[in-house]
Amino acid sequence: MEFRLIERIRELTAQPRDDVRLGIGDDAAVLAVPSGQELAVAIDTLVDGVHFPRGTAPVDIGWKALAVNLSDLAAMGASPAWALLALTLPDADPVFVEGFAEGFARLAQPHRLALVGGDTTRGPLSISVAVHGFVPPGQALTRAGARVGDLVLVTGTLGDAAAGLHALQRPMREDDSRASLRDFLIARLNRPTPRLAAGTALRGQATACIDISDGLLADLGHICSASGVGAEIDAALLPRSSALLDLYDEASALHFALSGGDDYELCFTVPPQRLAEVQANLSRLGCGVTKIGRIVDGDSVRVRGTDNAWLATDHRGWEHFA
């Protein structure tokens, strides 16, 4: 089982990298970090029925297992290089393996990410991926650098993945004219786009950065804790997709945008004088970016409603799926 899956992904992603001195097939891979680069490494696990709904297509699972990890590299401003894959499967189902490999490879390929090692074991379905990326010394984006007066920005739109999960769990009428909106939201849940180009563009620009996996309130809360600051967000400024706004009422859409997880957008802070440049840089990459608030003295995240009153929220927010 081991070699079929790992070899299959290698076939689908075949792209020589000079820095891979010894790839899959020995006790360990041997890798050479380019001189003048530091290594960013992260590991994340997806468990069946916990991090993705049971019945999720194998191709989506393969994509998402890599995407959530690449998103961690994006949040550090690192460029992806190598991955290790540990896949636990109840049985060696060739349909699952082929679909998983295809989804994983489809995301790996354009980023020139090499799968350099793996382990396949029998057991309840779960996937751990460890990713490795490069970042110039001292330029990694951390959670700890936000300063009072910085602006808070996010890429893309918020709340789509949580709405997608909500939609997935409700039966749909066959004649539903809004099926394509629903599909868009579900695709945002199943096929998140790690914001890698945005992450590297933010090197030297953002003072703090995180990816939104647990929801905006929770993840911006992590920036605040690590930086020793507070934040104020304007609900009216939150970027939300037309699919979200068409399918859900304002209260639900706001709830998903504030507390929904799994969007894998970046939330970051910049000094006001860099706003225009950062917006121009990210827009040039085709990545939407929106100012949603600012960093203040304090230790919590507050949200100003459209009526200018503070909303009642907490850091944990909605108990999200992932």
Added chain:
Amino acid sequence: MEFRLIERIRELTAQPRDDVRLGIGDDAAVLAVPSGQELAVAIDTLVDGVHFPRGTAPVDIGWKALAVNLSDLAAMGASPAWALLALTLPDADPVFVEGFAEGFARLAQPHRLALVGGDTTRGPLSISVAVHGFVPPGQALTRAGARVGDLVLVTGTLGDAAAGLHALQRPMREDDSRASLRDFLIARLNRPTPRLAAGTALRGQATACIDISDGLLADLGHICSASGVGAEIDAALLPRSSALLDLYDEASALHFALSGGDDYELCFTVPPQRLAEVQANLSRLGCGVTKIGRIVDGDSVRVRGTDNAWLATDHRGWEHFA
């Protein structure tokens, strides 16, 4: 749950490493590979009831999860540096977490291994560990360099872990005077010793190397496949512990030594003229080392019995536990 476990292991292993620029607590760790070193990386997963018997003590699970990965670094001749841990647990049981952290830390500490990242998730018990070690360029030990005429050696003794599993699965009489022998074998199963010092001592000496996780026949078979050679082993030369020989008859002891997995000893090849030096070097490290056969033309592993006839074996051997 996440931070308690990861933080607890960090507390127990606390040892500053200059090469860890940013440790646990952000989206990724940031690491600096020392100049003039390449990186060896491996990942392995342990699943409850598959790679260790259900009911194994948490402290043993923590130790073994790291040990099987460090063993991969040993087989490459790499020195351990960093690890990532992905732990999936059915519930946040503090007794399990404390035991696991203690076992993991007890093995990490003497090797100055730093835990630099992790992920804890809820689900059926399984553990993936990714390890990173250093090796000078071009000096990694692979499976591919064995040449006809080379001698085949192993560290330590073989078959103990498989016998330990066998013993564990049989009830013991309370008055069994051989309980300490049984305990020795079970400890070899639960607390394998990765042969790290031996691995680095073999740099520039061994022509091929692998760790014995699947059993001698299977793993020496991997060296033969990768090197395009065959091997002949003498059953009479196989190093076996007195515990194994006292508790099991010759046929069982031979079976465990040839086909039992989970010993995590090294199997390697050296040219005959290096034998004396390698034996002296490893003995000086307190690591037993035994010549068990030689590399020949061919593509399979054959075992000569004590009567000089070839034993009937196959590469898969006994279906081992791991």
